Amino acid sequence: MSDSLFTGIHYIRIPVVSLSESVSWYSECLQFTLKFNRGDLAVLSLEEGPLFVLVEADENSRAHFFKNGEPEFSVGLTTANIHRLYDYLVDQDVQVEPIQEDEGHQFFHFYDPSGNKLQVHN
Template sequence: MSDPLFTGIHYFRIPVTDLNESVTWYSECLQFKLKFNRGDLALFEIGDGSLLVLVEADTDSRGHFTKDGQAEFSVGFTTPDIERLYDHLVSNDVRVEAIQEDDGHQFFHFYDPTGNKLQVHN
């Protein structure tokens, strides 16, 4: 078998309507490491070295899509302690949905200040 053509995902881009508010939220609430903020976009490093780029976008832009009229997430994160993260987000007044279980792993959805639907699982 030959070497793969791709070795991973370098970064995800998420549209936000207020970059400064979102930079603060992703830094403080999610504790992502801000690498730089150039005013129209900000780059974060996540624990495993993955990158997340926030891009200031039009007010109706979102980083998720709809299926049967319901929002579906585009970005899924991992955590070693889903209940601790869930409690942390709830205590920070983040909009979260209930923890669910599927085929031996747990996950839940939450929303950033722009309304982007995100998922996390363990």
Template sequence: MQLQSLIEEIHYFRIPVSELEDSVRWYTECLGFKLRRMTEELAVVELNAGPLLILVKADSDSRGHFTRNGEFEFAVGFTSPNIQRLRESLIESGVEVDDMKEEDGHFFFHFFDPSGNKLQAHW
């Protein structure tokens, strides 16, 4: 018998950032998030749908990803119906962007925010 979950949804993800103001600017200008609230310690940004993203001012060596076999693995993935245009826009903005990959009709690429957090976009 499977237990009925008492948890309804994922409300937010926290991502460590080294420079809060720069990160807020990047997430709003490069990715189109809306700033909902900001303090000296953190900023809450949001898209039209999905969980909130909380940018937390952290130590400069903190990252929101992990390693596997010595390689960085992303922890947060974004959906984009216009993934090629998103990738081009990030490149035009000087963002570190990996090559587009495709697996069984699923397109994705990885990129890094100004604090060095590895992220993924897919469609």
């Protein structure tokens, strides 16, 4: 038996303005797998990691926070090919920020249709 009190992260909740639009965007554009949609929230998944729960929320709700007046991401995703993903998101008209590098680690930020700031790295 492990001494740890927790064994993992089961899900992450993301507030969205329009659940139907967000479900379409996350499942079609980002290719998340839709597990179910009960109308007020939807559960999606990736090959690995916690479930991604979209919750229809108030218009000004976001999953990021602010530091020195700038939005900071709360959710970090991974990819095997950051340049391919970046080009794909640009082609899909997703709002993306330039790829950055920090000590050999590449990453960029992008926004979902509700304005949630997300990060992806390789």
